[in-house]
Every structure is written in structure tokens, then in C-alpha cells.
Amino acid sequence: xxxxxxxxxxxxxxxxxxxxxxxxxxxxxxxxxxxxxxxxxxxxxxxxxxxxxxxxxxxxxxxxxxxxxxxxxxxxxxxxxxxxxxxxxxxxxxxxxxxxxxxxxxxxxxxxxxxxxxxxxxxxxxxxxxxxxxxxxxxxxxxxxxxxxxxxxxxxxxxxxxxxxxxxxxxxxxxxxxxxxxxxxxxxxxxxxxxxxxxxxxxxxxxxxxxxxxxxxxxxxxxxxxxxxxxxxxxxxxxxxxxxxxxxxxxxxxxxxxxxxxxxxxxxxxxxxxxxxxxxxxxxxxxxxxxxxxxxxxxxxxxxxxxxxxxxxxxxxxxxxxxxxxxxxxxxxxxxxxxxxxxxxxxxxxxxxxxxxxxxxxxxxxxxxxxxxxxxxxxxxxxxxxxxxxxxxxxxxxxxxxxxxxxxxxxxxxxxxxxxxxxxxxxxxxxxxxxxxxxxxxxxxxxxxxxxxxxxxxxxxxxxxxxxxxxxxxxxxxxxxxxxxxxxxxxxxxxxxxxxxxxxxxxxxxxxxxxxxxxxxxxxxxxxxxxxxxxxxxxxxxxxxxxxxxxxxxxxxxxxxxxxxxxxxxxxxxxxxxxxxxxxxxxxxxxxxxxxxxxxxxxx
Numbered sequence: 005x006x007x008x009x010x011x012x013x014x015x016x017x018x019x020x021x022x023x024x025x026x027x028x029x030x031x032x033x034x035x036x037x038x039x040x041x042x043x044x045x046x047x048x049x050x051x052x053x054x055x056x057x058x059x060x061x062x063x064x065x066x067x068x069x070x071x072x073x074x075x076x077x078x079x080x081x082x083x084x085x086x087x088x089x090x091x092x093x094x095x096x097x098x099x100x101x102x103x104x105x106x107x108x109x110x111x112x113x114x115x116x117x118x119x120x121x122x123x124x125x126x127x128x129x130x131x132x133x134x135x136x137x138x139x140x141x142x143x144x145x146x147x148x149x150x151x152x153x154x155x156x157x158x159x160x161x162x163x164x165x166x167x168x169x170x171x172x173x174x175x176x177x178x179x180x181x182x183x184x185x186x187x188x189x190x191x192x193x194x195x196x197x198x199x200x201x202x203x204x205x206x207x208x209x210x211x212x213x214x215x216x217x218x219x220x221x222x223x224x225x226x227x228x229x230x231x232x233x234x235x236x237x238x239x240x241x242x243x244x245x246x247x248x249x250x251x252x253x254x255x256x257x258x259x260x261x262x263x264x265x266x267x268x269x270x271x272x273x274x275x276x277x278x279x280x281x282x283x284x285x286x287x288x289x290x291x292x293x294x295x296x297x298x299x300x301x302x303x304x305x306x307x308x309x310x311x312x313x314x315x316x317x318x319x320x321x322x323x324x325x326x327x328x329x330x331x332x333x334x335x336x337x338x339x340x341x342x343x344x345x346x347x348x349x350x351x352x353x354x355x356x357x358x359x360x361x362x363x364x365x366x367x368x369x370x371x372x373x374x375x376x377x378x379x380x381x382x383x384x385x386x387x388x389x390x391x392x393x394x395x396x397x398x399x400x401x402x403x404x405x406x407x408x409x410x411x412x413x414x415x416x417x418x419x420x421x422x423x424x425x426x427x428x429x430x431x432x433x434x435x436x437x438x439x440x441x442x443x444x445x446x447x448x449x450x451x452x453x454x455x456x457x458x459x460x461x462x463x464x465x466x467x468x469x470x471x472x473x474x475x476x477x478x479x480x481x482x483x484x485x486x487x488x489x490x491x492x493x494x495x496x497x498x499x500x501x502x503x504x505x506x507x508x509x510x511x512x513x514x515x516x517x518x519x520x521x522x523x524x525x526x527x528x529x530x531x532x533x534x535x536x537x538x539x540x541x542x543x544x545x546x547x548x549x550x551x552x553x554x555x556x557x558x559x560x561x562x563x564x565x566x567x568x569x570x571x572x573x574x575x576x577x578x579x580x581x582x583x584x585x586x587x588x589x590x591x592x593x594x595x596x597x598x599x600x601x602x603x604x605x606x607x608x
Contacts, residue, residue, distance in 0.1 A: 023201035030197035043321035060135030083589035142174035146186035211399030240308035309340035312364035370476035
């Protein structure tokens with residue numbers, strides 16, 4: 005069957021997304037491939053579809069057990085035979101699945117990387133024809149990636165141990181240029197066809213919030229945004245997860261925690277409750293892992309600053325996988341920097357890696373303080389140029405606050421850094437500028453400097469805000485070390501000599517209010533497009549079908565498909581199959597039920 009026919013029959017789409025077709029054709033032609041595509045860009049289809057088109061079995065190496073199960077269930081729903089091999093199987097289940105693999109029952113086999121060194125599994129797959137090995141979340145093989153997994157090192161050995169080398173495909177949403185080179189080298193990809201479609205997610209709105217009381221800000225946000233819709237709140241520590249989830253429940257908002265210190269059963273239950281819409285919000289550490297398949301997460305809030313831009317991009321990217329408008333909010337406070345530095349110290353395996361992690365942390369700190377477009381800052385990190393100076397959908401670009409001249413304040417800070425003439429951090433500079441009687445300041449004689457006490461009318465946070473803005477704009481160098489030191493550079497002297505002005509936003513409007521205005525506009529536009537009465541009835545039917553089958557609702561149909569049904573109101577098989585995301589198996593399973601509800605609504 006031709007690839008477009010397969011795309012329509014199984015996946016319900018008339019056309020490929022950007023970058024997909026090249027990878028699909030490459031695999032079918034027997035070539036290695038590398039796909040760097042944003043979350044929601046359709047990476048899974050790039051190996052699932054060619055697995056149908058070529059003789060043999062595709063092995064997909066995936067790092068998360070819960071993701072494997074979701075993928076297998078989703079494939080079963082569209083009529084593709086698949087299974088998974090991981091540590092959750094007892095001996096009897098494992099033996100039965102290995103027997104089915106020998107008998108060529110499956111087209112796609114998901115396997116955890118930890119299973120690849122198992123000689124029994126290797127013996128079994130060497131009895132069948134392996135046409136493709138697809139490595140999902142391929143950045144995990146690189147020690148320079150943010151989520152290195154030692155078990156991924158076994159993948160090249162596994163490929164070499166196969167009777168005949170299959171096509172190898174590597175896929176990820178998160179990789180710097182350095183990590184991309186590592187992936188190609190370590191997996192020994194042979195002249196791969198590359199599809200790097202970019203890191204931009206136009207449906208996501210990015211925002212940085214500096215709130216004195218983070219929890220109060222969240223409560224206000226939840227009250228005014230996305231009524232009853234799903235969201236994720238990320239925290240840096242287990243203690244914060246426990247605290248925030250308890251406070252939310254005390255306020256009557258259904259939430260559950262997720263972190264590495266919980267019993268596996270409790271973790272799984274809370275994740276399932278979130279996936280199945282039994283709770284509205286999951287509060288989690290980064291243990292709430294990659295590839296969570298829930299497509300209708302409307303907001304991701306980082307309660308604490310993450311460790312680097314890669315982690316932020318991947319975690320924020322769990323919002324809006326269905327392409328609908330969603331929000332990514334990073335809540336910043338200076339204490340987050342201390343927390344992340346402590347975690348780097350605790351977990352670093354070498355001085356080189358520690359230094360790299362400090363540099364990565366500094367980039368996310370600069371992101372929190374920049375006045376520039378946040379979308380451009382994210383794209384720039386991954387080596388991609390932004391198409392627009394103003395994206396029109398991030399907190400900075402939406403903020404029309406007045407730009408005020410702070411050149412004098414900047415000169416005072418820069419002059420102080422010059423006059424202490426040593427290796428000192430921001431806190432020392434603040435103490436001098438505010439005229440502190442701190443013992444260190446007095447012992448060093450800094451109270452004799454001309455800059456001592458010249459900013460007493462500014463708070464610590466006020467000076468810190470301006471200084472960090474100067475760092476992120478390149479007017480101050482900050483060493484990426486455990487104890488960062490401020491240094492002047494050539495740009496600094498241009499400001500000190502009055503050759504350059506420094507402008508800073510005077511916040512006339514809180515960013516949460518900007519987002520409120522945006523939300524109002526979104527509601528007005530969406531209400532014109534969707535027949536909400538029919539949409540609600542279709543959602544109710546979907547919920548009942550999903551409950552009866554023990555599946556998450558999105559595995560029946562995504563919200564986008566229901567909205568299209570409510571708009572088109574299909575009356576028969578031919579019309580129903582024109583809805584995006586409806587393949588033949590989905591129609592056979594559910595088509596008549598949904599058409600019946602549509603006809604009943606119209607009759608009403």
C-alpha cells in the first residue's frame with residue numbers, strides 16, 4: 005500500500021506534517037534517519053508508518069514504561085499489532101510475548117533499553133527479520149544532553165549483535181547541535197537522512213513570572229484560566245511537590261503529586277488519574293518523565309526554575325501536544341538559583357560536566373531576566389534563528405509597558421563592580437551599593453569606596469533585577485561557576501562612558517493580566533468556531549466509551565477531532581472519514597455511535 009494510503013487508512017490524515025514524509029520515505033528506502041522534531045510534530049508516525057510498509061518487524065527503544073503502554077494501546081486502537089517488553093512483565097507474561105514475537109504476531113515491538121543486554125531477548129529477535137531499530141528520545145545517549153541515561157549506551161552493542169544490521173532511526177525533540185553530533189556518532193548512523201524541522205511551537209505562549217507569593221499567583225491564575233482543564237506544575241524538590249499538591253487540594257482543586265520518593269504504585273496511580281482526567285493537575289518533579297502522551301494539557305507551570313533550557317523546553321513542551329493554544333509559565337525567584345546550584349553540586353559526576361551544567365543554568369537565568377522575545381531566546385539556545393523580532397505571543401512581546409531609561413542605575417552598578425576590583429558576586433555588590441554594615445564589606449574596606457551607599461533607595465531585589473538584566477543583555481560577564489563572579493567587558497565601558505543607553509521595562513501591567521486579556525480573546529474566538537452543545541455531547545460519549553474500555557479519552561479521539569465533528573456534522577461513513585485523525589479502524593470501532601449522537605442532536 006502506498007504511504008499516503010497507509011497514512012489515511014491507519015492514522016486518518018490526508019497529508020504529512022512538515023518533515024515526516026522525508027523520514028518515512030528514507031526508512032522505506034533502507035536509509036538511516038535522524039528526526040529532530042518538536043513535541044507534537046509527529047515523531048512516532050515517522051517509524052510507525054514505515055513499519056507497516058516494509059517486510060519484518062520494527063523495534064522501538066523507549067525510555068519510559070508508561071509511554072510504551074500508551075503507544076501500544078494507541079496502536080491497537082488504529083489496528084496495528086504491537087507489544088512491549090519491559091520490567092513490569094512477570095516470567096509467564098514475558099515468555100508468552102517472546103513466543104508471539106517468534107511467531108511474527110507483531111509489526112512493532114517497544115523495548116526498554118535495560119532489556120537490550122538480555123541474551124534471551126536478543127536470541128528471539130535474531131530468529132525474526134528486524135527491519136528497523138528506532139531510538140526514541142535519542143538525546144538520552146549523549147552525556148552532554150540534559151537527560152543522559154547510561155542504559156542507552158547498550159543500544160549500539162545491541163544493533164551490532166543483530167544477525168543483519170537493520171535501518172536505524174533516531175528521534176528526539178530536544179537536542180543542541182552538539183548533542184545532534186553525539187547522537188549520530190554514538191549510534192553510528194550511516195549517512196542519515198536528516199529532518200530537523202525546528203524547535204518552534206507556535207501554539208505555545210511563554211511567560212516568566214516574578215511573584216512574591218507564588219502560590220497565591222497560581223490560585224489567581226487557576227481561577228481565571230482554563231476552567232477544569234488539565235495542567236502540570238513542576239517543582240524542583242519532593243518537598244515542594246508535597247506542599248503545593250496539599251495546598252491545592254485544601255483549596256478544592258483536584259491535584260496529585262508525583263516524585264521519585266513515592267512508592268511506584270502510588271506514582272503510577274497518580275499518573276493514571278491525571279491521564280484519565282480523574283484529577284485536574286499533576287504536581288511533579290522532573291521524575292514525571294518524557295513523552296507523557298496526554299495531548300490536552302493546557303498549561304505547564306514551573307513553580308521553580310528548571311536546571312537548563314533543554315529541561316525547560318521538554319517539560320514546557322508537554323503543553324498543547326494537540327496543537328491547541330496553551331501556556332508555559334516559568335515562575336522565577338532568586339532562591340531557585342541557589343537550589344539548582346545545590347542540585348548540580350550534589351549530582352555532578354565530573355568537573356567538566358559540572359562546569360557545563362553551570363553554563364547551562366546561566367542561560368536559563370538570563371532567559372528569566374531578558375526583555376527580549378522569549379520565543380527567540382528558546383530558539384537561539386538550540387541554534388535556530390527566530391523569524392520575528394516580536395512573536396506576538398510571549399509575555400515580553402505582549403507586554404506594552406513603558407521602556408524607561410536606567411542608564412544611571414546601570415552605571416552605578418558597573419562602577420561598583422569596577423571599584424571592588426576583585427572576584428566578587430552579586431550579593432557583595434548589592435551590599436556595597438546599599439551601604440551595608442556587613443562584616444565582610446567593612447573588613448575589605450569597601451565602605452571607603454565612592455560607590456558605597458549610592459543606591460540606598462533601592463531594595464536588594466531592585467538592584468538584583470537590574471544587574472541580572474545587564475548580565476542577560478551582555479553588559480556584565482558572570483562566570484558560570486559554583487560561586488559566580490561579576491566582571492566588566494567592552495560593552496560595560498560603552499555604558500560607563502555614556503556611549504550606550506540602557507532601557508528597562510517599567511511594569512505598568514502585571515503579566516497575569518496580559519494573559520487574562522489573551523484568554524478572553526481566545527474564548528470569544530473559540531466560541532464562534534465550535535458548536536459547544538454538540539461538542540459537549542460528543543465529549544460525554546467519548547468519556548463513556550473510554551471508561552468502558554479502560555482507556556484515556558484521547559485514545560478514542562482527540563478534542564480537535566471532536567471539534568471538527570461538531571463543525572462538519574458527518575452523516576455517514578464517507579463524511580466521517582474526512583475528519584482529521586479518523587482512520588478506518590476508528591470508524592469501525594466508534595463511527596456509528598458518534599454519527600448517532602450527531603443525528604440525534606440535529607433532530608433535537
